[in-house]
Amino acid sequence: MRRRGMLVLLVSAIVLGVMFVLSVFKGDSYAYSTLLVSILLLIIPASCIKNNVIVLPWPILVSIGLSLSLHGLGVLTSLYQTSWWDIITHFVSGVTVASLAAILLIVTIVSSDKIMVPVSWIPFLLFVTVLAMEGIWEIMEFTFDNIIGTGMQHGLNDTMKDIAVNALSGIVAGVGFAYYISKASLDDLVESLRVERVVEWARNKFDDHYSF
Numbered sequence: 001m002r003r004r005g006m007l008v009l010l011v012s013a014i015v016l017g018v019m020f021v022l023s024v025f026k027g028d029s030y031a032y033s034t035l036l037v038s039i040l041l042l043i044i045p046a047s048c049i050k051n052n053v054i055v056l057p058w059p060i061l062v063s064i065g066l067s068l069s070l071h072g073l074g075v076l077t078s079l080y081q082t083s084w085w086d087i088i089t090h091f092v093s094g095v096t097v098a099s100l101a102a103i104l105l106i107v108t109i110v111s112s113d114k115i116m117v118p119v120s121w122i123p124f125l126l127f128v129t130v131l132a133m134e135g136i137w138e139i140m141e142f143t144f145d146n147i148i149g150t151g152m153q154h155g156l157n158d159t160m161k162d163i164a165v166n167a168l169s170g171i172v173a174g175v176g177f178a179y180y181i182s183k184a185s186l187d188d189l190v191e192s193l194r195v196e197r198v199v200e201w202a203r204n205k206f207d208d209h210y211s212f
Contacts (some may be wrong), residue, residue, distance in 0.1 A: 012065025038068040061095040094169025101129040110190045123174030130170035
């Protein structure tokens, strides 16, 4: 799984790197800044895989790479001016956020003796998490538009459409998770993530306040 994950990240980095070079030649500072940040973000899961800690499943890494690549391409080519591209990127990013939230919740459920979260609640929690992150994203877009004039928001209808698409992605992710847990073992998943050191650190760090 580690080798496959590294391959996914490498391909994603190459795609983003090509777009970064094109944006530099184009002289689009907003595009190459966005793409540079996206490339740097890939260092996080790559470092985790290299150190064999928090090894995310390769489908989630594909989702991360796809989200960053679609966003970068949209910025570079002005595809965000078309409504359908915005729908695609928000849906994919929503599924990505929900997948990462699911991993966090699963690790918490399996590793903690004190934090009790019924597994049946997770689809709803994923839905809420996606909506919360979408709210933060819309606030960020509004802030950047007013400070540096990025033009990411195109009006109330655009914002509401984005929220609706992310709500749909949260529902899809919740249904997907419900199907997954009906077929797989959560203990096996957590074991494959290699989160033992992180869990141990959390126990040592927060033991005086709240025992894991």
